[in-house]
Amino acid sequence: MLEVKDLQAAVAKKPILKGLSLSVKAGEVHAIMGPNGSGKSTLAQVLAGHPSYEVTGGTVTYEGKDLLAMSPEDRAKDGIFLAFQYPVEIPGVSNSYFLRAGYNEIRRHRGEPEVDVMDFNKLLKEKSKVLHIDESLLNRPVNEGFSGGEKKRNEIFQLAVLEPKLAILDETDSGLDIDALRAVSDGVNRLRSKDRAFIVVTHYQRLLNYIVPDFVHVLSAGRIVKSGGKELALELEKRGYDWVKAPEAAEAR
């Protein structure tokens, strides 16, 4: 599904990703772990198409297409979804309106008819029940005045409605208490399927107790320095990141 080869990217001319390679197949859950500043969020944003991240080398192929040549909205319409670490507040635009606009763009792209307000609200209600989302959130402006937990839950709710093929979760666990973490993970687990892949970016192993990955990759200084199964996460939890760090990251200390 996704083939990342020797990816290099910079933010404001500063190189962050320095030759990252990763292969993700449908149905798989990949965890990307690593210390602060290793490039985890950069990877997530580059895959989603953030205009401030400059790709300086390498290739990303998504379902046979050159992902890097696609606009963020075309990536979304083709099934890529990024759950933000810091979801953006949009005052004055209700959650339900916002989601319907995106949902219908995606349907149009697939050649399916648009869904009207009534049918869409029915769909939202169903999804909100399954994910235990408070219905009142639907009519509130997107993320405005939401608590940290509500924002993250809202991201997962959007994921559930938009039904992407590849979902990227950027530090979805940060700032969540244990109940919110459980609720968010629960939502993600319900959405796991053989057709859908996940890239779960996280600093802590904690999240991976709930969302159990098929693969764990350790990112250091913009490169994947170690890959393994879910037991690698536990080892990182015990031993920290120092033993796997790239030599240049260690020198920088």
Next chain:
Amino acid sequence: MTTATAGTVATGGCWPAHLEAFEKSAAFRRVPWALDLRKTGLASFRESGFPTPSDEEWLYTSVEPITSNAFRQSLAPNVDGLVANHAARFTFGLKGGPRLVLVDGFFSRELSSFEGLPEGVIAGSLAEAMESHSDLVEPRLGRLARPGSTSFVSLNTALFQDGAFLYVPPGRVVDAPILVLHLSHASYVASHPRHLFVLGEGAQASVVEAWASPSCDLYFTNAVTEADVARGAALRSARIEAESGNAFQIASTQVRVAEGGFYQSDVAVTGAEFFRHDLGVRLEGERAEARLFGLSVASGRQHVDHHTVIDHSKPNCPSREYYKAILTGRSRVVFNGKVFVRQDAQKTDAKQTNKNLLLSEDARVDTKPQLEIFADDVKCTHGATVGQLDEDMVYYCRTRGLSPEVARGILTYAFARDALQHFAIPAVREHIDQSLYQRLLDAGRFA
């Protein structure tokens, strides 16, 4: 460019002739009690002339288009089939209900409707009311918008021929919003409509002042509205500027609110090439309240200038002011909001906010919020912002499948709605909401 040098005043090409001709006409002296008022207007204007660019209140707005074009004085309304047709079509979301229609500065009885007005309410022509209800008109006309206060009020006082008059007796509540629709339909005509709204003690009414034109004529409207809100009365007003792209309008709205009274003004500007609005509200009794909202959507070469004054002279009065503008093309918007808190006005609670969204590099905003406080126990805040759309928001929308154009449309619409949601008259609010939605989203790119 009209310039004034010491000892001379700029009164502009066509204007001295208008004044002279009208001064000699029967209309000028028709109502004996108003003659002195008119003469004062005439003398004041002859003395002051038009404002010049060095005038503090006109720093960002040049009246050159008004002084340089050769306008004709409107002597009779141009009521033809087109106007009649449009008078019925311009409803601004109001279904049925009372409507006072004016054409080129004159009240038109045949285009108006008085349905739904409770007994005792007087609604119609100001010119008629000056004769038939001088007891209501004389003590107020020219007392709120005083000749000599500005050049244009002076000019209007000298030259006005008609306008809308509304009187709601004490305790009466008019449920249906009253539409006061002014249509301009004559090329190169200058009209000076003058409205007077009087609410007795405890009376309530909603008035929608709408300005439109059925064709693309170039014309000038110099409008004055006076509103007198008595003790415990409530006036909810909306002003909709939806004139043709060739229209020039200068308007002054002057309001007095007595003890415990309530006044709300919602101003929506989407039309006219040139629009200047002076809005003054005097809170003259304790616990009088004013709420002023504004939303301007300017494109092309539109020029929109809001000058507002809220004058707190008594204790315990709250006022809220929230003006927003969206600019694209080479448009220009001016906001100058003054809040005075006089020495006696303790426990004043005043909040003023002006926010502007610039969607093009060639558009320009000049904003100047001003607080002048002479009392010591008050709560007053003010603030102004000028900004562009938040690119993080645009990106977030894009990651959910929306094109940048749609994302910007949604975000711009949301910016507008934030002001619009405060508008007091539901039908008007929904009407503007829908037309904005269409303009910003259905029509694709907002240009």
